[in-house]
Amino acid sequence: MQLHKTRIPGCFTIQPLLFKDERGVFVKTFRSDVFAENHLETHFPEQYYSISRQGVLRGLHFQIPPREHTKLVYCVSGKVMDVIVDLRRGSPAFGNFEVFELSAEEGNMIYIPPGLAHGFYVTSERAILVYNVSSLYSPEHDCGIHWRSIDLPWPNQNPILSERDGAFPHVSNFSSPFSFEGGEKGK
Numbered sequence: 001m002q003l004h005k006t007r008i009p010g011c012f013t014i015q016p017l018l019f020k021d022e023r024g025v026f027v028k029t030f031r032s033d034v035f036a037e038n039h040l041e042t043h044f045p046e047q048y049y050s051i052s053r054q055g056v057l058r059g060l061h062f063q064i065p066p067r068e069h070t071k072l073v074y075c076v077s078g079k080v081m082d083v084i085v086d087l088r089r090g091s092p093a094f095g096n097f098e099v100f101e102l103s104a105e106e107g108n109m110i111y112i113p114p115g116l117a118h119g120f121y122v123t124s125e126r127a128i129l130v131y132n133v134s135s136l137y138s139p140e141h142d143c144g145i146h147w148r149s150i151d152l153p154w155p156n157q158n159p160i161l162s163e164r165d166g167a168f169p170h171v172s173n174f175s176s177p178f179s180f181e182g183g184e185k186g187k
């Protein structure tokens with residue numbers, strides 16, 4: 001399992017080992033010892049996955065304080081263009097975004113600290129994304145910003161969206177409740 005820093009402090013890409021043989025592939029997606037050694041979150045009380053078809057865009061989502069959480073995200077079928085945006089006031093990367101390709105073939109993962117918005121666009125025929133989150137779902141704290149309010153290189157300007165995602169505020173109308181403490185896990 002290899003961890004790589006991104007340009008957004010506290011956000012990492014993680015490459016697990018892929019054991020391939022004639023049967024297929026074996027992938028270990030979480031090791032609490034490796035995460036603890038790297039000062040990453042090890043407590044993930046909820047896990048879930050979504051299945052989406054090509055052209056679907058989900059995001060850009062986050063839970064606000066006091067129910068903010070870390071997400072560990074990976075793709076077990078297909079591939080997606082995955083994006084994060086730093087919403088932490090005082091962060092050296094405040095307002096910046098990063099774009100990654102997550103794919104079942106690569107088995108790569110992204111570790112997203114609290115205060116980052118997350119979303120993705122499905123580039124394969126179908127994609128299954130798995131999430132581990134460090135606190136329980138709270139509908140009252142589950143928020144988002146509009147996907148088009150950040151200058152992201154979306155491959156499609158007319159994606160398949162949920163009604164909720166289409167109604168999220170523009171980032172300029174969103175008063176961020178997140179601040180960068182400089183002591184984020186993984187720093």
Ligand SMILES: Cc1cn([C@H]2C[C@H](O)[C@@H](COP(=O)(O)OP(=O)(O)O[C@H]3O[C@@H](C)C(=O)[C@@H](O)[C@H]3O)O2)c(=O)[nH]c1=O
Pocket residue numbers: 048050058059060061062071118119120131137162164
């Ligand atoms: C996220 C979530 C949703 N739900 C419910 C609410 C709703 O009825 C249904 C589908 O929810 P959504 O439309 O929010 O699903 P979706 O748009 O796939 O939401 C996800 O988007 C990506 C980008 C993320 O980063 C995830 O953390 C999550 O926010 O599932 C839960 O019960 N628990 C949860 O943890």
